[in-house]
């Protein structure tokens with residue numbers, strides 16, 4: 001905003017009042033023209049000046065001199081800085097839960113934490129990221145984010161994927177959930193690779209995040225021996241594999257142990 005003009009009767013113009021915009025923690029501010037990062041607000045209460053308001057103009061008294069004791073001019077208020085900015089909200093979570101629709105991400109976040117997402121037996125039930133908190137017995141807690149909407153083509157904007165891929169950027173590691181009972185559209189390993197392809201097309205660094213592969217829905221898997229094959233395949237690719245049932249909670253305790261282990265390793 002512009003500062004007030006200075007005026008006669010010795011009045012100094014007022015500085016422009018501050019225009020304060022409140023934004024959620026996790027907001028990234030960029031210069032809309034150059035794309036330059038102005039600030040990354042990751043802490044509660046953090047403040048940043050994006051554009052300075054104009055200073056008030058000096059009043060006529062400031063222009064007094066020996067020859068002009070009552071000047072009839074005053075300074076104009078300065079113009080405030082102008083800037084177009086772009087605000088982007090990125091979640092700050094420790095763990096991102098990814099996987100195809102219907103893999104069981106929402107069910108998993110609800111059994112791991114106190115999140116109570118809607119769960120239904122059709123894909124795309126979850127339309128926006130959901131956060132949950134997992135309390136670890138070491139007095140620490142992990143913030144989990146259920147990242148919905150990833151499908152093939154997500155990195156190019158298909159479905160809701162593009163909208164949510166950015167939320168993965170700040171997580172420390174990923175839980176990649178696959179439905180090991182479902183072979184209708186693709187084999188579980190193909191599902192895993194298809195999602196990873198989307199991650200890497202969006203940004204190479206996303207694929208470098210550590211992933212724990214969670215093979216879900218083992219309660220309805222007819223051939224349990226298939227899990228050994230899967231474990232071998234994932235280990236070969238350098239990933240840990242844990243088979244669970246989010247529905248019956250089988251092996252959820254093992255998964256929590258694994259989450260703790262990875263968290264401790266990454267916090268060193």
Ligand SMILES: Nc1nc2c(ncn2[C@@H]2O[C@H](COP(=O)(O)OP(=O)(O)OP(=O)(O)O)[C@@H](O)[C@H]2O)c(=O)[nH]1
Nearest residue numbers: 101102103104105106107121124125126217246247
């Ligand atoms: N049998 C069985 N069903 C499960 C398990 N986990 C989830 N489901 C079911 O699978 C369906 C999808 O689960 P969600 O948790 O909603 O899956 P999601 O990945 O969040 O799916 P979207 O949000 O729709 O993308 C629901 O009907 C769940 O009850 C499991 O371990 N076993």
Ligand SMILES: [Mg+2]
Nearest residue numbers: 105106125126
């Ligand atoms: Mg869901």
